[in-house]
Amino acid sequence: MNLVDVTGEAIELDERSRDIFRQIVEAYLATGEPIGSRSISRNLPHKLSPASVRNVMSDLEHLGLIFAPHTSAGRLPTDRGLRFFVDALLSVGELSAEERSGIEAVAQGADAVDTALTRASQVLSGLSSGAGVVLTATHDLRLKHIEFVSLDPGKALVVLVSDDGSVENRIMDLPPGLPPSALQEASNYLNAHIRGATVSEARSIIALRAEEEREQLDRLTSKLIEQGIASWSDASAKDTGSLIVHGRANLLQNVGVREDLDRVRQLLDDLETKRELMQLLSLTEDGEGVRIFIGSENKLFSLSGSSLIMSPYRDPNHRTVGVLGIIGPTRLNYAKIIPAVDYTAQVVSRLIK
Template sequence: MMKSEMLTALDDRSREIFRRIVESYLERGEPVGSRNISRLLSTALSPASVRNVMSDLESMGLVFAPHTSAGRMPTEMGLRFFIDSFLEVGGLSDGERQAIEKQVRTGDGEKSVESLLTEASQTLSGLSEGAGVVVAAKQDLRLKHIEFVRIEQDRALVVLVADDGTVENRVVTVPRGLPTSALTEASNYLNAHIRGRTLAEARAELERKREERRQAIDALSETIISEGLAQWSGPAQEPATLIVRGRSKLLTDLRAIEDLERIRILFDDLETKTDIIQLLNLTEEGEGVRIFIGSENKLFSLSGSSLVVAPFRDSGERVVGVLGVIGPTRLNYARVIPVVDYTAQLMTQLIRR
């Protein structure tokens, strides 16, 4: 049954009872019984009549009873139906927007992209009942300085400094017996010819100059340059950066052993970055916030968690990252959605500056 057909099939009384069941679950995380529901309704209705409606909702797949004598709580399909058909999402106040901007921009001077991502993740965790998650594609940083330092006879440390202040190190293999002067010459050559270029551009420039400058650089220096840049811009790099803040929040208010097992599986997924790059693909075609509930979320479906995410883009409108909140299926969606949406918009502005 399509959502529109399902909505049409529900009368006003059924809609209100369904909404009360979901709202109670989102607030308490527990099933709610017919007696409690009857007390919340806008019009008087006996618990027996409420139970009849609950049975109808259960037959539609919108609610279920976790135990024989328990009340009802929404299924994943019921939560999706509620979010798409009933959830009222308001905007943020000026004060809330300013608070998010202040948290993300905290600190002196220009921040690196990594710092901005970390602040965004921390902000999302602080404003929600879940963990803040940020996934960013590996940036094509522009080189400011590169240096090779010998650490063993056949190994050297490559120190790369990007324009945004990011510093990364890699260990590369070098020909045994390579003189220290060759390492220095390689560093000087790169700093003179490829400063301000991305790694991909640097490799292309090196290839172009290889023939015309062959006399200006000996074979050993050429080897170390090629090896170093291959290590930096080759496929061995991780395709994405994952930042998670506020994991401890996922451990609060656990209701049962099943909840603890769900969180354990989620932590394992986060630690191993299981298919995390798929988050970028999940939001590639969509605009704004996307919500994945339970098994709808192919990344963390085994953990029974919900994921509320939105993409942020560079000046070319390419999706370069995703941020959001992961937590239990009873997330405060009305609160989390506008926070995620505005934080993603803010990140887009900061990335483009």
């Protein structure tokens, strides 16, 4: 059997090699432990001596698909081997009716999208030995309503309501000498012109209209409008989105050796501190469906040797507004998690209005 792995290099496996390789990978996914030639020999569908199995294992090792973690130990799949298995040999299962219902419950009774997203991360965590992760690109949300609320002298609260029902606030300095009526006038003007736009789009709209309608607006009110949108746009550029993580404790279960524990701790640190996690949005937004990153393929979590199974969720205009999925050890149950992540992204996408 001649197959091509993710690097574009052809890998040629006959039926015997494929059966042995599959046993090594499936043993790793089930237990995390290496498997030896004697165990493989006993479980093969056709009779083959342990010595013959070792010869095949040597060939697989030469191809970079498996390795020996210790001298005279069994074999484990490499990251390249796992990628080859997922792309070429994995049979993705179907979700059961119960699993579909559990995922669909994400949408039931959710009073806002952020509530549904929190539930989605919990569901994904429950379906895996990893952590359920949801990333939202808050700067791409479309505006439904904006309001300026007076605070202390010289300060106002800018309240933005997005079309998904989420609410965010910013405090801004008011232009000196601003009349009390200007706050309401600015709110009315913005709501008349930027409804349905993103923050960045709103900024462009206001910049264009300011030239056309300069005489219709009081000078200080115009300044208030420009400052309000500018301060929100600048803050949104820095705040590239929000992160929801559930199931960190799953990552600590069944950790056997000290090295594995150190890798899990590294992953937990990554989840807590790396803003580069938001790069997952750009990694997934250009493709359709589920994306899989295994071990060293993923630069964000290369030290912890983790796998990511992610899928974007989109608004009715098919714009990517976030990404969700699973982060966990490389021995995730890919056959089960891939369809679960895909279906969860579909359910969440239906909630985006």
